[in-house]
Amino acid sequence: xxxxxxxxxxSDFREPSAERLNLxxxxxxxxxxxxxxxxxxGLEGFSHIIVLYWMHRATSERLSLKVHxxxxxxxxxxxxxxxxxxxxxxxxxxxxxxxxxxxxxVLRVQGLDAIDGSPVLDIKPYIPGYDSADNTRVPSWITx
Amino acid sequence: xxxxxxxxxxSDFREPSAERLNLxxxxxxxxxxxxxxxxxxGLEGFSHIIVLYWMHRATSERLSLKVHxxxxxxxxxxxxxxxxxxxxxxxxxxxxxxxxxxxxxVLRVQGLDAIDGSPVLDIKPYIPGYDSADNTRVPSWITx
Numbered sequence: 001x002x003x004x005x006x007x008x009x010x011s012d013f014r015e016p017s018a019e020r021l022n023l024x025x026x027x028x029x030x031x032x033x034x035x036x037x038x039x040x041x042g043l044e045g046f047s048h049i050i051v052l053y054w055m056h057r058a059t060s061e062r063l064s065l066k067v068h069x070x071x072x073x074x075x076x077x078x079x080x081x082x083x084x085x086x087x088x089x090x091x092x093x094x095x096x097x098x099x100x101x102x103x104x105x106v107l108r109v110q111g112l113d114a115i116d117g118s119p120v121l122d123i124k125p126y127i128p129g130y131d132s133a134d135n136t137r138v139p140s141w142i143t144x
Numbered sequence: 145x146x147x148x149x150x151x152x153x154x155s156d157f158r159e160p161s162a163e164r165l166n167l168x169x170x171x172x173x174x175x176x177x178x179x180x181x182x183x184x185x186g187l188e189g190f191s192h193i194i195v196l197y198w199m200h201r202a203t204s205e206r207l208s209l210k211v212h213x214x215x216x217x218x219x220x221x222x223x224x225x226x227x228x229x230x231x232x233x234x235x236x237x238x239x240x241x242x243x244x245x246x247x248x249x250v251l252r253v254q255g256l257d258a259i260d261g262s263p264v265l266d267i268k269p270y271i272p273g274y275d276s277a278d279n280t281r282v283p284s285w286i287t288x
Contacts, residue, residue, distance in 0.1 A: 003145040038209040042226030045283030082186030139189030
């Protein structure tokens with residue numbers, strides 16, 4: 001199973017951050033391979049899209065099975081599958097973002113949690129009901 | 145960028161279907177590599193999880209840039225990035241599912257849109273607000 005980049009992230013954020021960013025303030029661009037421009041047709045009909053990207057600055061080697069979420073020592077250790085750490089066996093990031101504009105092969109988006117230069121793997125339309133969940137429950141450390 | 149399977153899907157659905165399934169009725173199991181069992185600790189605190197898997201029966205070769213969504217000829221052609229067709233450059237599927245039970249390295253889930261034998265790439269906790277979107281807009285063909 002090998003991946004090919006279908007585009008690249010252009011963002012003012014150039015370094016990974018352990019802190020939770022205020023994603024609403026982040027506007028980035030996704031530049032899609034111009035040969036795939038036509039495959040974006042119709043995406044403008046969706047207010048939100050899902051971006052899968054490769055977290056190229058993370059590691060997938062010698063992973064600790066348990067980590068403190070966002071490095072917060074006040075939160076008990078959690079398995080890495082229970083947190084969103086980029087350090088995982090397959091370094092695929094998943095962000096739900098607002099599609100502000102499409103101009104040819106360039107998507108302008110709000111809320112993308114990927115640093116500059118991240119290879120983009122896939123773009124999918126966000127479909128409420130399919131991609132969202134009702135009656136959710138999360139552990140208390142998420143909100144504290 | 146190469147991927148390694150971290151688990152496998154066990155489902156009664158053995159063949160891809162062009163039709164939209166009633167996902168609420170589908171209960172499947174995800175068997176995680178036993179060496180990674182501990183990395184699941186804490187996942188039980190979440191009601192829903194995101195499953196990334198490899199759509200191994202799809203193709204990424206000689207793709208048409210535009211397709212009819214779900215093969216429906218009554219819907220105008222859309223770029224493949226604007227639909228959820230499994231035939232895309234990187235055959236990564238993304239499902240939001242309900243976590244019914246965790247037993248060691250086995251996750252019992254409801255609503256997984258992956259056929260039996262699909263390699264699992266990642267498990268992430270579903271975090272409302274981060275993974276969901278408000279004030280969404282979708283094209284009319286989605287609901288008609």
